[in-house]
Amino acid sequence: MDYSYPLLPEWTTEEMIDVVAFFEAVEQAYEKGIQQALFMAKYKRFKEIVPSQAEEKTLCKQYEKGSGYIPYHVVKLAKASEPNRKLQLK
Template sequence: MEYQYPFDIDWTTEEVIDVIAFFESIEQAYEKSIDRDVLMKKYKRFKEIVPGKADEKRICDEFQQSSGYSSYHVIKKMKDQPESGRISL
């Protein structure tokens, strides 16, 4: 798909790469499936970079507007599934 990933100009190059990796995992959950543990690891790293709820919501909303993929629904499904497995929507 052709769209831009949201990012903050104050992030380091490594942080931008990690946030993009998180959003790529959201895409993977929609397009195929993703291992819950892999997604959890990427989400935890995303939360280290974007610790605030308001910022998380803003960035995820930007991604959803651009891509059509809801990070919220993927993360909710991940949290609702307590055991290892695959996440797909």
Template sequence: MENKSYSYPMDYDWTKEEMTKVINLWRAVELAYEIGINKEEFLIVYRKFKEVIPSIGEEKKWSRQFESISGYSVYAVHQEAKKTNKKMIFMDKSK
């Protein structure tokens, strides 16, 4: 796994539990690009993220912040998870 030298985007008004749910999504997206992630595991983590950030507008804002620092797209991984019949998600880093 690559050594990341960035900080995850975070709202410090979130509770520790909420922060954990958001960080788990950032990590799941990283895994999808770096080594692959189980589709069902990703979807569970995504649903928990949506408990913290239910609005599409807020999701886009936080996802853009994450993508700008990591280069990884939450949207792309989520779309792949919804459409694939495969058990694992492996994202192409070149896209």
């Protein structure tokens, strides 16, 4: 991993950890798969920290630019999937 996660300085340490956990869940969906319910729990927490859709889009684009992983695709798949389904993107 040769990239950093997009974090904002006004977040608490706990919020930063939770945002990183969301981005790690995106990575997991691409690399080995993740259960839909687990991913959605991490996404829900991410949205508590980043409620603005514009800010979410900005952070996800920064992450995508550095990592090559696209959070939007994982979120879209997760929202359309059953809770017990494993999410896997390539």
